[in-house]
Amino acid sequence: MDARGFLGQLSALLFSAACRAGSRHSNSLTPFRTLSETPFRRHSNSLTPFRGHPFGVSTTILSTGAEVMEAYAGLVEDAAIREQVMGMIREEYARTRRMLEAIWGAPLEERRxxxxxxxxLRQPWLRVLHRQQIELLRTWRAQRKADGQADHLLPRLLLTVNAIAGGLRTTG
Known part of the structure; x- marks a missing residue:
């Protein structure tokens, strides 16, 4: 997973935890039907840093796909660790998406x-960039492990980070 994806996931995790912490119904989304009914929404207008957070997190969730996460996870050689960490990420991704949809009152694709x-429209091109980045990361790791001479790949790796960020319209 690239740094943007990691930060996006971290943001989603924090948002999810904040929503659950603000609710007496931490294991159930059913009490909240719309954005205006959530404890988060009631207080968000008075808490300036949180005003745009549901928008930002929903954009991150929409721009993150399981296929891409799984592809980057494939770089982890230890299958047990890969599955343990990806299991947590999958669960939190699904939980965050459900909570956002409960807050918005509709699927994210409809609300945004x-x-x-x-x-x-950008996904086909982003998939190509992600595949290139994953292959470069795989090669970079192998060369570092073999002889420590992988620095020549760093400019290409950084270029893929910036290209993906450009495709997502985010910071590289």
Missing amino acids: PHIHRALS
Whole structure:
């Protein structure tokens, strides 16, 4: 997973935890039907740092896909560790998505149609970039392990980070 994906996941995890902590119903989303009914929403207008957070997190969730996460996870050689960590990420991703949809009162694709459409148009090209980055990471790791001479790949790796960020319209 690239740094952007990691930070996006971290943001989603923190948002999810904040929503659960603010609710007496920490294991159930059913009490919240719309954004206006959540404890988070009631207090968000008075807490300036949180005003745009549901928008940012929902954009991150829409721009993150299980296919991409699984591809990056494939770089982890130890299958037990890979499955343990990916299991936690999958669960938290699904939980965060469910909570956001409970807050918005509809699927994210319906609530954020312009973002969804823009990301859908970019996905084929982003998949190519992710595959290139994964292969470069695999090669870089192998060369570092073999002879420690992998620095010549860093400019290409950084270029893939910036290209993916550009495709997602985020910071590289």
